[in-house]
Amino acid sequence: MPIIEKNRMPFSDKNIQLRIALVFPNHYYSGMSSYTIHLLYSLFNSNDYIRCERFFLPANVKYPLYSKNTKIPYLDKKSMRSVETRTPLADFDVIAFSVHYELDYFNVLWILDSLGNPFLTEKRAEIENKDFPLLIAGGSCIRNNPLALMPFLDMIIFGDFEPIIDDFLSILLKNTDSLSHFNSKLRHNTLGCLTDLLKLPNLLISYISMHYLKKKNTTLDSYSDIYPIQYRIFKELDKSKAPVHQIVPEFNNDQNLLAFGETFLLEINRGCPHRCRFCMTGFLNRPLRNRSIGTLKQLIDEGILHTPAHKVTFIGSSVLDHPKFVEICEYATSKGYDLMVPSLRIDKTSDEVLKVLRKGNMKSITIAPETGSNKLRHGVGKRFSNRMIIDLCSKAFSMGFTSIKFYFLIGLPFEKKEDLMAIPALMKEIYQKLGNIIPYNGLKLSINIFIPKIFTPFGLYTKNFIGKKLTYLKKAKKLLAEQLKQIKNIEFSIMDPREAKLQTVLSHLDDSCAEILKSLYFDGAKAVSLKRINPMQQRSIKKLLEKSYEQFRYVIEQPFDNSIMNSLQIKNRTMNKILQVIRYKYKENFFNP
Known part of the structure; x- marks a missing residue:
């Protein structure tokens, strides 16, 4: 068709x-x-x-x-x-x-x-x-x-x-x-x-x-x-030729399958200043670069002329870190645009931000607490508390937002059972305190399994994927499902541990693993393919994951001292090869605070 x-x-x-x-x-x-x-x-x-x-x-x-x-x-x-x-x-x-x-x-x-x-x-x-x-x-x-x-x-x-x-x-x-x-x-x-x-x-x-x-x-x-080839970021985002003449698909019967609906996509910044320990954006795409307010207003005006959409979606890994974010929103709504922001950072979402988003007809918001444990959340680099999460939910529902989507991660380094249980405990507390103002199915949870990305501080934590049984992750998924089913008025989904292992393996392959990737493709390109490839390839994958975790343990055992980190030996094969061909400033960017 x-x-x-x-x-x-x-x-x-x-x-x-x-x-x-x-x-x-x-x-x-x-x-x-x-x-x-x-x-x-x-x-x-x-x-x-x-x-x-x-x-x-x-x-x-x-x-x-x-x-x-x-x-x-x-x-x-x-x-x-x-x-x-x-x-x-x-x-x-x-x-x-x-x-x-x-x-x-x-x-x-x-x-x-x-x-x-x-x-x-x-x-x-x-x-x-x-x-x-x-x-x-x-x-x-x-x-x-x-x-x-x-x-x-x-x-x-x-x-x-x-x-x-x-x-x-x-x-x-x-x-x-x-x-x-x-x-x-x-x-x-x-x-x-x-x-x-x-x-x-x-x-x-x-x-x-x-x-x-x-x-x-x-x-x-x-x-x-x-070698190594220079790695260069695009520093002056105002000079990026943003697309203002965007193609918009047409839909029948109001069934819009686009992630943000019919919209004008506008990048307001690039990079992220926060450096969450599991996220590659804050490490490989830094520093944060903002488009100027003057350029953004001009792009909004041009978008109105050239793209047939009544909504603008602000694109960026950290949109609320734009110093003129509220002013940008006010300008867009004054021009007749509705607003969409894919995700909000909890510690940056002020009353003023919520008000302007509601003014722009946003009906739901998405936040990423990552975990229900304050201690573990701080450990991964997100410095906000459960109290702030509950306060944000209270304000959002009171202002007329109809749903809040939460992103959580399980399988993080240093995670314990009480950290897992903190997720349903947080949702229970939200429901108990705000149940009278939460709309039907107003709480939506997407629980994903932590996929270690190399070149991040947690990027070599492959412990959960070594071996075939994935025991810890399967037990964690079962435990969470049992607890969340007891809470009224929420929807939730939990990632399959087998798919998480497949993603982890793919993210750690190097150029010598071409035959492994081909074998996984020819064996169905599914999680079960990891068991179908030949035994030698299975052993290679197991060794790759074991070596990654060995490097992770080696790194976290080192004193957090610049002189030691600068002489740190990179033992992980994939990372070592990448650093041979690309001038990523790994030690400068990833260990210095």
């Missing part, structure tokens, strides 16, 4: 020299709720010589693409067609993936499978008489760990794209004849644009990087002195 959209720009093939497929490796409505997709689409198409079209994962995908028994694809290989012109994916010069969830690694492999080309970059490099699209990728998962997908892709963009996009596209446009044989030319060291590409920060060329990590003696050794 064709997708109906409002505000789609007309295309012209005149002067087009480069065709880019922008791929969000998940379903359409998830992708169209992503600010990143709108931003990249706008940036690519702002170049007169480039035509960018969007691709999303088809519905009803099964893994792998081909049935093991019949060798017949579950879906037509050409089902990957662009939204704009229904052009097959294989017809594009460049395929650009935007990857934000580890489980989407399998979708990337499914899409590569649909092209019918060799999965691995090094295999494609050995084929000289066939054209291949250039495969590039970026996104939050890539920023955190660029190695997991590196063996499958040609280039990795591991930071903000804006600092390099103009130079990057200029290089591609000047070398369009070389792109279809990119890796074979690298193999023979005959790629004319290589020197220019290697000058760019935030960019890894997979073929060269993997050879460097493997210490292979090749003609590419002369480029080894470029």
Whole structure:
């Protein structure tokens, strides 16, 4: 069934020299709720010589693409067609993936499978008489760990794209004849644009990087002195060309499947100043950068003119840390916009903030206490109390908000049974004190299992996932479900521990694990696939998780002293490899207060 959209720009093939497929490796409505997709689409198409079209994962995908028994694809290989012109994916010069969830690694492999080309970059490099699209990728998962997908892709963009996009596209446009044989030319060291590409920060060329990590003696050794590559953030957010002409899907029967509904997405800041110990945004995407109030007002005015939506959604990891947040909201409502903020930080949500959001017709709010225990919450870096949470709930319901969604984490380092029990205890207290003003199903809980992300202080805490039984997490899920069922007027969901283990494994893979990732894909791309892959691969995963936890224990046993931390040995294999190729300031950023 064709997708109906409002505000789609007309295309012209005149002067087009480069065709880019922008791929969000998940379903359409998830992708169209992503600010990143709108931003990249706008940036690519702002170049007169480039035509960018969007691709999303088809519905009803099964893994792998081909049935093991019949060798017949579950879906037509050409089902990957662009939204704009229904052009097959294989017809594009460049395929650009935007990857934000580890489980989407399998979708990337499914899409590569649909092209019918060799999965691995090094295999494609050995084929000289066939054209291949250039495969590039970026996104939050890539920023955190660029190695997991590196063996499958040609280039990795591991930071903000804006600092390099103009130079990057200029290089591609000047070398369009070389792109279809990119890796074979690298193999023979005959790629004319290589020197220019290697000058760019935030960019890894997979073929060269993997050879460097493997210490292979090749003609590419002369480029080894470029490592580690510079990591650069985009400091001046006002200079980011925010998309004001955004495509908005149309819906029938009021069934809006977008995360924020029909809305104009507006990024007001980037990065986060709080550095919660489990969150990669506060460590790999710092410092906080705010758009100026003048620029934001101008973007709101332009959004009204160019995007057919009556609501503005403010995008940012820490929107309430914008010093002019209330003024921004007041300006948007004065222009007739309703308001949406995906999540509120509890210690930043003042009465004034709640009032202006209600004025903007927000009906529900989302907060992330992470745990019901004050002590554990402070330990993970969130400095607010249960009293503040209850007060916020009281004010929100009194002002007319109809629901509050809570995000909790279980399986955190140093967590004890009493910390688990503190979650239902907090919800009981809220209900007991506020039950008379809480609307029906006004309390909604999403309880997720902590997924350790490398390059965060808790990023190597893999203890809960070592072994097959996942005993602690299964008991914790059962205990919480039993307790929460006793509380009236709440809805809750609890993450499956098996899925959490799969995500953890994917987030810790390095470039030597390509065959493991392929095996997981061909064995169904599910949590149970961890038990289906061959015993040697299972042992490799177990060792990987054990080594991570060993490093975690080693780090927390060190005195918190700068001189000791600066000489700290990085034992984790994935982290160590990443630091060889990227100049992440790990010790400066992650241990210094």
